[in-house]
Amino acid sequence: MSPAILFLLALGLGLAGWLAARARAYGMRAASDTGRLASLPQYHGWYVALWVAVPIVAFAVLWSIIAPQIVLNSVLAHPAADALPEFGFKRTQILSEARAVATGAAQGVFDPMARPLIEPFRGAIERTNIIGLVVALLLGFAGGAFAFLRVKPDFRARTKVERSMLVLLLLASLVAILTTLGILVSLVFETIRFFGMVDPVSFLFGTHWAPDPMASADNPDVTRYGAIPLFWGTIFIGAIIAMIVAIPLGLMSAIYLTQYAPPQVRTWVKPALEVLAGVPTVVYGYFAALTIAPAIRDMAMSVGISNASSESALAAGLVMGVMIIPFVSSMADDSIAAVPGAMRDGSLAMGATKSETIKRVLVPAALPGIVAGVMLAISRAIGETMIVVMAASTAANLTGNPLESMTTVTVQIVALLTGEGSFDHPATLAAFALGFVLFLVTLALNFVALRVVKKYREAYE
Amino acid sequence: ACGSEGGGDTRNSIRAVGSSTVYPFAKAVSEAFARSNPDFGSPIIESTGTGGGIQLFCSGIGPSTPDMANASRRMKASEFETCQANGVTEIIELQVGLDGIAFASAQGGIDMNLTPEIVYRALAARPYGEEQTAKNWSDVDPSLPNKPILVYGPPSTSGTRDALKELVLEVGCEANPEMEAVKEADEDRYDQICTEVRSDGAYVDQGEQDNLIVQKITGNSDAVGVFGYSYLEENADRVQGLPMNGVDPTYENISNFEYPGARPLYVYVKKAHLDAIPGLKQYLAQWTTMWSKGGPLADIGLVASPEDTMARNQTAATQYTTIDGSELN
Amino acid sequence: MSDAVTSSATDDPRPLRAPTRTPEFEARLRQRYKAEKRFKYAGLGAIIFSVVVLLFLLATMTINGIGGFQRAELEVPIDFTQAGLAANPAAMEGNGAQLALEQQGLPDVVEYFAQEALGAEGADKLGSQAWREVADAIADDPGILNRSETFWLPTTDDFAQALEGDGSPELQALATQLSDAGQLDKNFDSGFLARADATDPQEVGIWGALKGSILTMIVTLLLAFPIGVLAALYLEEFAPKNRWTDVIEVSINNLAAVPSIIFGLLGLAVFLTIFPNYRSAPLIGGLTLALMTMPVIVIAGRNAIKAVPPSIRDGALAIGASPMQVVFHHVLPLALPGILTGTIIGMARALGETAPLLLIGMRAFIATPPEGFTSPATVLPVQIFLWSDEIDRGFVERTSAAIIVLLLFLLAMNAIAIYLRNRFEKSW
Amino acid sequence: MVTQTSQFEDDSAAPSGPPKMEAQGVSVFYGDKKAIDDVSIDIPTDYVTAFIGPSGCGKSTFLRSLNRMNDTIPTARVEGTIKLDGDDIYDPKLDVVQLRARVGMVFQKPNPFPKSIYENIAYGPKIHGLASSKDALDEVVERSLKRAGLWEEVKDRLDDSGTALSGGQQQRLCIARAIAVDPEVILMDEPCSALDPIATARIEELIHDLRGRYAIVIVTHSMQQAARVSQRTAFFHLGKMVEFGPTSEIFTNPKKERTKDYITGRYG
Amino acid sequence: MVTQTSQFEDDSAAPSGPPKMEAQGVSVFYGDKKAIDDVSIDIPTDYVTAFIGPSGCGKSTFLRSLNRMNDTIPTARVEGTIKLDGDDIYDPKLDVVQLRARVGMVFQKPNPFPKSIYENIAYGPKIHGLASSKDALDEVVERSLKRAGLWEEVKDRLDDSGTALSGGQQQRLCIARAIAVDPEVILMDEPCSALDPIATARIEELIHDLRGRYAIVIVTHSMQQAARVSQRTAFFHLGKMVEFGPTSEIFTNPKKERTKDYITGRYG
Numbered sequence A: 001m002s003p004a005i006l007f008l009l010a011l012g013l014g015l016a017g018w019l020a021a022r023a024r025a026y027g028m029r030a031a032s033d034t035g036r037l038a039s040l041p042q043y044h045g046w047y048v049a050l051w052v053a054v055p056i057v058a059f060a061v062l063w064s065i066i067a068p069q070i071v072l073n074s075v076l077a078h079p080a081a082d083a084l085p086e087f088g089f090k091r092t093q094i095l096s097e098a099r100a101v102a103t104g105a106a107q108g109v110f111d112p113m114a115r116p117l118i119e120p121f122r123g124a125i126e127r128t129n130i131i132g133l134v135v136a137l138l139l140g141f142a143g144g145a146f147a148f149l150r151v152k153p154d155f156r157a158r159t160k161v162e163r164s165m166l167v168l169l170l171l172a173s174l175v176a177i178l179t180t181l182g183i184l185v186s187l188v189f190e191t192i193r194f195f196g197m198v199d200p201v202s203f204l205f206g207t208h209w210a211p212d213p214m215a216s217a218d219n220p221d222v223t224r225y226g227a228i229p230l231f232w233g234t235i236f237i238g239a240i241i242a243m244i245v246a247i248p249l250g251l252m253s254a255i256y257l258t259q260y261a262p263p264q265v266r267t268w269v270k271p272a273l274e275v276l277a278g279v280p281t282v283v284y285g286y287f288a289a290l291t292i293a294p295a296i297r298d299m300a301m302s303v304g305i306s307n308a309s310s311e312s313a314l315a316a317g318l319v320m321g322v323m324i325i326p327f328v329s330s331m332a333d334d335s336i337a338a339v340p341g342a343m344r345d346g347s348l349a350m351g352a353t354k355s356e357t358i359k360r361v362l363v364p365a366a367l368p369g370i371v372a373g374v375m376l377a378i379s380r381a382i383g384e385t386m387i388v389v390m391a392a393s394t395a396a397n398l399t400g401n402p403l404e405s406m407t408t409v410t411v412q413i414v415a416l417l418t419g420e421g422s423f424d425h426p427a428t429l430a431a432f433a434l435g436f437v438l439f440l441v442t443l444a445l446n447f448v449a450l451r452v453v454k455k456y457r458e459a460y461e
Numbered sequence B: 001a002c003g004s005e006g007g008g009d010t011r012n013s014i015r016a017v018g019s020s021t022v023y024p025f026a027k028a029v030s031e032a033f034a035r036s037n038p039d040f041g042s043p044i045i046e047s048t049g050t051g052g053g054i055q056l057f058c059s060g061i062g063p064s065t066p067d068m069a070n071a072s073r074r075m076k077a078s079e080f081e082t083c084q085a086n087g088v089t090e091i092i093e094l095q096v097g098l099d100g101i102a103f104a105s106a107q108g109g110i111d112m113n114l115t116p117e118i119v120y121r122a123l124a125a126r127p128y129g130e131e132q133t134a135k136n137w138s139d140v141d142p143s144l145p146n147k148p149i150l151v152y153g154p155p156s157t158s159g160t161r162d163a164l165k166e167l168v169l170e171v172g173c174e175a176n177p178e179m180e181a182v183k184e185a186d187e188d189r190y191d192q193i194c195t196e197v198r199s200d201g202a203y204v205d206q207g208e209q210d211n212l213i214v215q216k217i218t219g220n221s222d223a224v225g226v227f228g229y230s231y232l233e234e235n236a237d238r239v240q241g242l243p244m245n246g247v248d249p250t251y252e253n254i255s256n257f258e259y260p261g262a263r264p265l266y267v268y269v270k271k272a273h274l275d276a277i278p279g280l281k282q283y284l285a286q287w288t289t290m291w292s293k294g295g296p297l298a299d300i301g302l303v304a305s306p307e308d309t310m311a312r313n314q315t316a317a318t319q320y321t322t323i324d325g326s327e328l329n
Numbered sequence C: 001m002s003d004a005v006t007s008s009a010t011d012d013p014r015p016l017r018a019p020t021r022t023p024e025f026e027a028r029l030r031q032r033y034k035a036e037k038r039f040k041y042a043g044l045g046a047i048i049f050s051v052v053v054l055l056f057l058l059a060t061m062t063i064n065g066i067g068g069f070q071r072a073e074l075e076v077p078i079d080f081t082q083a084g085l086a087a088n089p090a091a092m093e094g095n096g097a098q099l100a101l102e103q104q105g106l107p108d109v110v111e112y113f114a115q116e117a118l119g120a121e122g123a124d125k126l127g128s129q130a131w132r133e134v135a136d137a138i139a140d141d142p143g144i145l146n147r148s149e150t151f152w153l154p155t156t157d158d159f160a161q162a163l164e165g166d167g168s169p170e171l172q173a174l175a176t177q178l179s180d181a182g183q184l185d186k187n188f189d190s191g192f193l194a195r196a197d198a199t200d201p202q203e204v205g206i207w208g209a210l211k212g213s214i215l216t217m218i219v220t221l222l223l224a225f226p227i228g229v230l231a232a233l234y235l236e237e238f239a240p241k242n243r244w245t246d247v248i249e250v251s252i253n254n255l256a257a258v259p260s261i262i263f264g265l266l267g268l269a270v271f272l273t274i275f276p277n278y279r280s281a282p283l284i285g286g287l288t289l290a291l292m293t294m295p296v297i298v299i300a301g302r303n304a305i306k307a308v309p310p311s312i313r314d315g316a317l318a319i320g321a322s323p324m325q326v327v328f329h330h331v332l333p334l335a336l337p338g339i340l341t342g343t344i345i346g347m348a349r350a351l352g353e354t355a356p357l358l359l360i361g362m363r364a365f366i367a368t369p370p371e372g373f374t375s376p377a378t379v380l381p382v383q384i385f386l387w388s389d390e391i392d393r394g395f396v397e398r399t400s401a402a403i404i405v406l407l408l409f410l411l412a413m414n415a416i417a418i419y420l421r422n423r424f425e426k427s428w
Numbered sequence D, E: 001m002v003t004q005t006s007q008f009e010d011d012s013a014a015p016s017g018p019p020k021m022e023a024q025g026v027s028v029f030y031g032d033k034k035a036i037d038d039v040s041i042d043i044p045t046d047y048v049t050a051f052i053g054p055s056g057c058g059k060s061t062f063l064r065s066l067n068r069m070n071d072t073i074p075t076a077r078v079e080g081t082i083k084l085d086g087d088d089i090y091d092p093k094l095d096v097v098q099l100r101a102r103v104g105m106v107f108q109k110p111n112p113f114p115k116s117i118y119e120n121i122a123y124g125p126k127i128h129g130l131a132s133s134k135d136a137l138d139e140v141v142e143r144s145l146k147r148a149g150l151w152e153e154v155k156d157r158l159d160d161s162g163t164a165l166s167g168g169q170q171q172r173l174c175i176a177r178a179i180a181v182d183p184e185v186i187l188m189d190e191p192c193s194a195l196d197p198i199a200t201a202r203i204e205e206l207i208h209d210l211r212g213r214y215a216i217v218i219v220t221h222s223m224q225q226a227a228r229v230s231q232r233t234a235f236f237h238l239g240k241m242v243e244f245g246p247t248s249e250i251f252t253n254p255k256k257e258r259t260k261d262y263i264t265g266r267y268g
């Protein structure tokens, strides 16, 4: 039984319940002398519909878990199953192939041993389907009947319906927690496995990065897993070069836009900056790789620097900085706007000029917010992937020369995972460990920054 | 893959993994196949490097494993054993054509006549067991230009790297008779001395992206790139092949194996998947229609196999004959 | 320091001369105004820089990309009456046409007529898959098998480059000769918007990736929008202030700022473990992007909901509406424009997202447009990334053309968002 | 220096019948902060009751506790008992939705829904199921608007948005909206403080007309207004109810020193 | 009913010397909306001038036009002439920075900068370069705080943030800040409306002390306050100045009907 059919059933029966209960409630309303029910008829409808649909859906979910087991048991009881190998991967494989063909999901089997099992599977699936359908119908009717009988003029259907609605809202908000957990789980386990193979100290403090996905996984060469060059590259590109571009330009843009620009200019430039922020990073990456990087290299060559790389950290950092400008400027914009107008008025009324007011009152007052914004911008820059994937290189150099190529954490994650490395090799798992470090660092930056921003907004509210 | 015993997973499109050298050919074949057979899903080809590809290929049969592995060298006996151990017992092998590992530089860039020995001495981590001191080509051989050694090449996962090791480095290494003795005495040490590539920046591993290597060397006229011949042909107007032992990497020289870097390219298929994956047979057939001399694959740089090899593989592709491990090494 | 101030320190009733009216003060004032001007121009410079970079980027992409909508084509007249192709109507039905025509030797027919028209040299420069366009034309209208017809068919990539003045001198000479004869030309390639990926830049199209993007976005929207809106309503309207809701709030704020590649790792480790066979499928891509977009929608939603004045809620509550009725009858409709704006911006971000999709396999080479949510696909930004890696110069233009398509979509989405914001932005 | 010109109606008679609402020992807290301290008061059925007092003394807080609008503030907590027709309104069994339908409220700033005028009025009857047909609903809308003295002004543009009306009309719309669910008590929190003098006068007139049909409680910061519209006045100060009695008495002959100081403008 | 208890000082004497500021036919617009309509008034040097009137009548608008703070509102536009010591302050040649240094302003809500108390006071002298040395600056700070009656309370904690003070102290800090640049006129826009009665009393006392040294204009919504602190009162209504004269006269014997109605609480 495909759950889809059960869902459709739930929908159909629910609708029937809704109509019936609503009609009944209308009848009661007409019959009552006050002309009023405790709840509107439609709430009675919803109440019954929920009592019909929810049990069926719950059953469908449950059934989709246990039905395969039932099918399997009955197939295993079939004589054709006697030939199956003992437990193990192979057995699972054969059974699942046979099932796939029986359900029509696959056209043929990979393993000939699966062929005789197809028919038993068909039969068993058919039987369980019928059972599932009958149980679902029974549940739906039972729930519906129970609810239908409770439809009375003074029954507060609305309260019940609203309560279930509230549960739905709560569940939706839990998705965020689940996602966070999902991230943690997917990173932590693989990271722990990685640290089982490569000790954290050589990973976090080693200075040579050259994982070899082909080397045997049993006894990895831990000296090749030193991530310091990656961390350095990430910081150098994202937190240093990009910020040198983004902070002054972003801050000054924000100041000009909020304090100086005539409204006419603001209405055009602000969306333009937003467009700059909305350009996909892959486009920036392409721009960096195609236009900026060669230009920088040529420029370096022309002043006689011969070892300039065409994937210089500078190219990636500059373009990343440009990408971050609107981000910094909108954060700065917000923070400056959050400074109460009274501060500005106070300063102007003292006879300060505009720039004095900005430099001496507005910016200092907005500083916590600006700093937090910069932290968010840094966290964004170090998590940025495509620009560096396209414009930086995979060479893990530990150098301070911006004209040389460097690599970053995100580049390495992509490099290590876009092959189909197996999940039990340290080179693959290293990507998760890197991801975990990246996650923790950005989390810390974001957490602190969001706290600061919030505190700071509250201070002025 | 699937947790519960007997869950019904399946897959409808062909999946192939492996060599970045074979990748463009596999892509072209898959494209022609997909357009001729719109009823089947488009095959998914991923470029993971030969070694990585075969490793995946040999991890078992079933929908969660790839159907084919592309390889820029022949499957090793050890890999074949892994396959066997994981239930991949019947493997169809097709030699789809030839390729050469080409050494190249930018058009008008650095030009040298290389030999395996020169390459070995320039790139080995410890040439003949001694400290690597060469910074410039002229340090290796005074007749070479006094330019820094900078070679962009494939990573260790790739078959091209294997070919570099096998066809060039080991040959260069064995030019020194002492190495024979080392090989006898200590196989591991021999491997280390003869095949390990220096990691001090003179050799830059460029990932599975031969295109990028081309880009690199066109950007830097002193750099040398190592990649498949097809890329050389494709970019003939901007890069030049460097002769090896005086032989240029050309179609002719590769197809008659005169060029030392010539090597065959392979595709491996799981026979067990032929029935289960719709279109797999047709996809194999598609290869045979395209690999001939002057055919579409030749247009993009594949060197056609010799006539007899081609005929043998034609049979394999239609009769589904499988290999036995004894002929591999 | 003027004496006026010092003298007033003795606290006489009023300053003899206001210190702010001295000539020194006025001299200082001129300096201050100069500083003011410098500061203002620095700000203006910053803005101009950003805008110029934006314009430069757009201009580069446009100039490069316009050519990407064109391709070099050769003129090949084919007289089908001589070709001896049988138009078996059954074989022309459905998807079998290409295969049937291929088996009947259409490629050779095309080759033959090309040699007739262009000479052996010229015919050699016809793209190896060019015959497929003839096949498509036949499949569309089998009637042409009874007459002769002139086709413009794509050249090989090298030859296209030669037409641009690139490549070997012999090729360039041939190109000049054919183009002078009017047999070679650059034409608008309408197929670019209809085909999928290919190995030859002359043959590629963007539709496969575009369709993949659309399918992925549908999944993302269907998941992220309802969940995001409901979560925003819960947090803003119903959530009690306790540790639990703090945890939810903190995780949402953090999720909105987590690097997108981390979501790729999540998709890889969780979704692809649960559904290993949907690797590369829009379903998984959409699922991953939905998790990324949801917090954006929640945050935008909460702001929009917060902006609905409490007086509206009070008004409804005071006539006996239940909190749930207040939310669904009043708050949600009023917050909707704001929520939609946030959703569009979140979706635009998802549409441009590349990194997480690389990790879950949406980077495979796929030569046909995806059929549905579970068939392997790629998306526009990933396609751009893949093409940008191709060395063929033909791909440079194609990549820029794809970027133009992507940017047009994003600009349209941003424009809608800005319009919505301006149109419905209310201050109560 | 200030001369009082308004005339008090005769408000000396004791109210007829039992009080509509009774508060007994009511204290209201915001978190730990006590905003209302032990207030007891009876709200009569026939009269208009005014709450006056300096800003922040708790008038609004107390008013909002009468229809449990304080429930919407998470930190707010009410102690003591408040009865409506003898039933405790803070009884957990009591449905707060029904209570608010019986005890309507009008706010300081007019807050019509951003919907049509018709929908503004019809909303209450709809959610409470008070009108079984479209016709019945039309009738309720018309009746409510008429009672609020707004019908003539808006009858031709019932589909216009409620927010497009002038401030005074909006406030009358809000009163009409409250009337539409047939409440027994109407609470008004400074209903005129956002209005101009003419609109204010119209609302005061309306309160006058509504008196008797509904028990009305009005918070006002204008002593003159309290004098004009109410028959009973309660004076609040620092969360306590200082004095409660017939309006004329509070204004002309306050018993407490604090009341007198307030009336004469010593503080506030 | 309301009895006025405050005593007026003797304010009948004509102000000595020429007026500090003169407004002639001043109208102020916000976009197309006229907020101030043809107001002419002389601000005397020695007296405190109070502006009263109902909310929204334009008191703040007019006050802000006296030191061109209206310039900060893009839509605002001023017509007519305003002179300071005989110079037109809207003359393009006149420098607005200098003007504001001469005509200081104190706002309704205390708005100290989020800096130390010391820095708050030193801000003006620093930007204007009025103190040549650290010592001179210290002196200015001390003197200003003393004049604002805040020195004793804060002298030990000059490094604390200005925002950490109580509301009343903050307002006095703002006054001290204005004094620090030795202005000639001080404008105050409802300086006490955010303060409690005790803090209010202190500010009123301070205004009393400052009178004579600076020309002071105060906007207030409390008629009692106007009566207590000012010698001249201007009554504004709907953007017009209805009446202007000695405070005692305006309150006890207004000439215009509208003034009288306002004073007696008919509207507002």
Ligand SMILES: Nc1ncnc2c1ncn2[C@@H]1O[C@H](COP(=O)(O)OP(=O)(O)OP(=O)(O)O)[C@@H](O)[C@H]1O
Residues within 6 Å of the ligand: D030, D033, D035, D053, D054, D055, D056, D057, D058, D059, D060, D061, D062, D073, D075, D221
């Ligand atoms: N939501 C709240 N949380 C905490 N304290 C509150 C809240 N609402 C009001 N208060 C406080 O309770 C006290 C009484 O406030 P309330 O609004 O009832 O006064 P009021 O007499 O209506 O004043 P006004 O005339 O200004 O409306 C005040 O001190 C106020 O600060």
Ligand SMILES: Nc1ncnc2c1ncn2[C@@H]1O[C@H](COP(=O)(O)OP(=O)(O)OP(=O)(O)O)[C@@H](O)[C@H]1O
Residues within 6 Å of the ligand: E030, E033, E035, E053, E054, E055, E056, E057, E058, E059, E060, E061, E062, E073, E075, E221
């Ligand atoms: N920035 C502005 N833009 C447009 N209109 C404004 C602006 N500021 C004030 N107004 C309008 O100008 C008129 C006068 O406002 P103003 O603030 O001067 O009144 P006020 O007498 O100070 O009132 P209050 O006692 O409430 O402070 C009002 O109608 C107000 O709505």
Ligand SMILES: [Mg+2]
Residues within 6 Å of the ligand: D059, D060, D061, D189
């Ligand atoms: Mg109140």
Ligand SMILES: [Mg+2]
Residues within 6 Å of the ligand: E059, E060, E061, E189
């Ligand atoms: Mg004001």
Ligand SMILES: O=P([O-])([O-])[O-]
Residues within 6 Å of the ligand: B018, B019, B020, B021, B022, B048, B049, B050, B051, B071, B072, B154, B157, B158, B159, B160, B161, B208
């Ligand atoms: O990718 P390779 O062909 O070098 O294995």
